[in-house]
Amino acid sequence: MKYEAVIGLEIHCELKTNTKIFCGCATTFGADQNTHVCPVCLGMPGVLPTINKRVVEFGIKAGLATNCEINKYSKFDRKNYYYPDLPKNWQTSQYDLPIAEHGWVDIDVEGKRKRIRLTRIHMEEDAGKLVHSGTTIKDSSSSNVDYNRTGVPLLEIVSEPDMSSAEEARAYMEKIKSIMEYIDVSNCRMEEGNLRADINVSLRPVGSKELGTRTEMKNINSFKNLEDAINYEIERQEEVLEDGGHIVQETRTFDPARGITLSMRSKENAHDYRYMPEPDLPPIVTSEETIEKYRSELPELPDARRARLESEYGLSDYDAGIITSSRAMAEYFDAVIAEGADPKLAANWIMGDLSKELNAAGIDISQSPVDAKRLGEMIQLIMKDTISGKIAKKVFKEMLTNPDSPEKIVKDKGLVQITDTKAIEGIVDEVIANNQKAVDDYKGGNKKAIGALVGQVMKASKGKANPQMVNKLLAEKLN
Amino acid sequence: MKVTKEDLQNVAVLSRLAIAEEQEEKYLGQLDKILTYMDNLSALDTKDVKPTTYALPMQNVFREDVVKESLDREAALANAPLKEDGYFKVPKVLED
Amino acid sequence: MRLYEKPAHVLHDMLVNKEITAVALTEDVLARIDEVEGDVKAYLTITRDEALAQAKAVDEKIASGEEISFLEGIPGAIKDNICTKGIKTTCASKILENFVPPYDATAMTKIKAQNPVILGKLNMDEFAMGGSTENSAYHPTCNPWNTDCVPGGSSGGSAASVAAGTSIWALGSDTGGSIRQPASFCGVVGMKPTYGRVSRYGLVAYASSLDQIGPLTRDVTDCANILNIICGHDEMDSTSSEAEVPDFTKALVEDVKGLKIGLPKEYFVDGMDPEVEKTVRAAIEKYKELGAEIVEISLPHTKYAISAYYLIAPAEAATNLQRYDGVSYGERVESDDLVGMMTKTRTEKFGEEVKRRIVIGNYALSAGYYDAYYLKAMKVRTLVQQDYNEAFQKVDVIMAPTAPTPAFKIGEMVSDPLQMYLQDACTVPLNLAGLPGMSIPCGYSSQGMPIGLQIIGKALDEETIIRAAYTYEQSQNYHNEMAKLGGNN
Helix, strand or coil: CCEEEEEEEEEEEECCCCECCCCCCECCCCCCCCCCCCCCCCCCCCCCCCEEHHHHHHHHHHHHHCCCEECCEECCEEEECCCCCCCCCEEEECCCCCCEEEEEEEEEECCEEEEEEEEEEEEEECCCEEEECCCCCCCCCEEEEECCCCCCEEEEEEECCCECCHHHHHHHHHHHHHHHHHCCCCCCCHHHCCEEEEEEEEEEECCCCCCCCCEEEEEECCHHHHHHHHHHHHHHHHHHHHCCCCCCCEEEEEECCCCEEEECCCCHHHCCCCCEECCCCCCEECCHHHHHHHHHHCCCCHHHHHHHHHHHHCCCHHHHHHHCCCHHHHHHHHHHHHCCCCHHHHHHHHHHHHHHHHHHHCCCHHHCCCCHHHHHHHHHHHHCCCCCHHHHHHHHHHHHHCCCCHHHHHHHCCCCCECCHHHHHHHHHHHHHHCHHHHHHHHCCCHHHHHHHHHHHHHHCCCCECHHHHHHHHHHHHC | CCCCHHHHHHHHHHCCCCCCHHHHHHHHHHHHHHHHHHHHHHHCCCCCCCCCCCCCCCCCCEECCCCCCCCCHHHHHCCCCCEECCEEEEEECCCC | CCHHHCCHHHHHHHHHCCCCCHHHHHHHHHHHHHHHHHHHCCEEEECHHHHHHHHHHHHHHHHCCCCCCCCCCCEEEEECCECECCECCCCCCHHHCCCCCCCCCHHHHHHHCCCCEEEEEECCCHHHCCCCCCCCCCCCCCECCECCECCCCCCHHHHHHHHHCCCCEEEEECCCCCCHHHHHHHCCEEEECCCCCECCCCECCCCCCCCCEEEEECCHHHHHHHHHHHECCCCCCCCCCCCCCCCHHHHCCCCCCCCEEEEEHHHCCCCCCHHHHHHHHHHHHHHHHCCCEEEEECCCCHHHHHHHHHHHHHHHHHHHHHHCCCCCCCCCCCCCEHHHHHHHHHHHHCCHHHHHHHHHHHHHHCCCCHHHHHHHHHHHHHHHHHHHHHHHHHCCEEEEECCCCCCCECCCCCCCHHHHHHCCCCCHHHHHHCCCEEEEEEEECCCCCEEEEEEECCCCCHHHHHHHHHHHHHHCCHHHCCCCCCCCC
16 A cells, blocks of 8 residues: 655744743853752742743744734643653643644745645743763663753744655755744754754555554754654554554654664553643733734745745746745845845855855854855956956865955965966967867867867966957967 | 542542552542532533633733843752752653 | 730830830740740741841841831741741641742742841641641641630631730731631731732742732731732732732721621521621621621622632642652652652652642543533632622622631541531632732630631722721720730730
């Protein structure tokens, strides 16, 4: 039987606020254990939570940016379960009245656009961190608890099970990441756990409307793990079903080292979260004015920006998609254009040499050693024929470590393109004289032989001769 | 509504309380008496009544996103039953 | 007459007039503690040395000619569920036996700003669950009027110490009558302000949507003065009221002419002690004499209030008390694994009543029962509120007995939790509605036990309650009478 996968994601997105969701402790990453804690986030007796206004703002903005309806009346609830990283033994979250509901985002996979529906977005607090004494939780005789992350604000973004492949799930998560970056509510640093996903996967026979039994994998924090976990789980479930078995509804852990998912043997029915309204926090009532105010503060979002780059600059859909996938890259692009650079050249340089260098160095475009202004200036040198595209690559490499302007680098290194006909003609004559074989080949009808001659001229000029002029002169002289 | 032993033990697990077998009868007797009394509520028609969570109407009470001083770590850990290297220490966590 | 017998406002004037010193006053109250605390057992912690040091500092301030605030130098004590920085706060539970909060409750911060003399922390029913103080994990407190009787609860230590003269004033908390009922049993004045009037920050939560801190005092004047100190919005408590706080002492006026007093027929029910009914009705007659108008009213959902209360409060409590798990503070009973440790800790360190309410609460919240119990109770809460709203269209205050009986004997009711819960019939409806209420003494039973009159006001209208209470109090002498105990009086 042929099966299709049904995949839904719950993405936890850590918000970039100064303080925790319910107390004034700082959210700074990487502090010494238990130094960003207070009676409130430690859940000490008698303490009360207070709602960080920015969290509500961010929740509403995230809802608006993902085409959700904002609930005019929203409230917090207690989700009760015992775990030592949760000092109160409940997580303050939202149950039946989340801040936003019924949204969607579009994703592009293999040239096809697909709409993924969002069930809801709700606000909640993060839990603390357990450090186990052994190498795994199972062989540890004890664990240590750090409450610094307890109370860091999260948005939980829940999708409908609208995805049917690992690629789609990845594209969806990338889209959410991109939107959250654009609206500036999260740092989205996956390596710091700013963005992590719980994945639900089930299979059903192709064409069937009924949903199969699903499994869940929690806390997936990289795109690679997301794809690997889904692909593995699809294969595993397929095998079970093919063998006539049935899928057990359960939570499974993903082991990135082995690329497999493992059953946690958990008793799902033991969870009864006993949700109840949080009596310590008054409800959040949002007016149409507030919603419109937040809407007006939203920046241009990835989809709109992409469409603009296509219509305004004639970029291909693919290029525009890549350039706008991160807000930082899109802004970098705009800044390069503002310098007067040709949009297509700018796109090529950003997606090509610049991205390659940044990836190799493992840094973000916002920290690029070549800022948008200098890249724009360099592209202008190409446009003015001061340097060739090939020389530009040298200039660019130099710019990575040399903070001088590209113009100065070109001058200092003597890389200015030779456009003087006389000077080029001299080199051309010399090359023709010294490469009789190639000349004969060419004259004998092998038109490709001119390439070798061009190469010789470029080499002799240390790459500085204008290639168009070299081509033209050679052709004239040989015909 | 009659509370069963199974109900009782289920709730005990949710409450992280141990109810020994010999205590079950006493617990069930008391719970039954109390819950039977509370069943007087079912006589009330509340179909069109909105539930009240808060004693008095309130809404939109927010705090500005400004950092306040945290507790000094010693003070945070002062009441801990067991601590180690600035951490709260707990026994082995068995997953469910 | 000894100093401990006087109310705070009289002692304040004596301090201002340099008739007494704060040290002499404190020593007298400490001497009273030495005399009778062994019989009353109102305290869990006594901070004797700190109290004397505080008194000495106040005397120096007075000597230097500085003005003093109302409570400055006046010895008082705090219910042990109100967090006191650096002083053990146990909630009368074994699970918090050694818990020393690194913070003060906001009400405590406001009290401390007055420079009072703090004598210590007062006994209560464990986590404020109970109406007799017998649920304290440490020891029961005895009623100063008859030490065979309970002082009421859960603020039994607060009421008993004020009645016994082992404190001049006290703070308590009221979730379903926990200030008013012990005030009634001990013949003192106790007020639960409107929900949100006093910040709950640092009040160890029992049922968050019902809890409220309030004063227990010798008379209405002290009550009004302490309300002035502890009321007001607090940024740390999102549910605290932003309404302006009036000067409550301006309501200390002897005038009830034309005041419309509602008498709810549902509060005078079968099972009520006839002496209580007679005494309360006599007090109402007195109001009539003083010029008030008595209006018969009906609060039809009263009989459902107990059920709603005993579902909502335990449900909130079940979650509020989840934090006591032996992980980051409080007692721990060791076990090999985490779940075992948590379960052992809670099973061994919580008392029976606390465990019972946790079980009821989790039952009401658990899957399958939520709608029938918890949701239903929240809807009934709406109906109870509506009853009051309608009644207050017609009347200015509502009067009723505080408790259906005078103080009962220690041990008399412990075996029957439901009977104990039914004791709260006259007090819990206010908490469900968030309304203010006060209990003032209005007479004695034939056994010589005090009986309380409950005065219920509109939300945020403590002033009318204070005016009504003050007028009656000044027409009687109950506020000048103290329990005969320890060979004094």
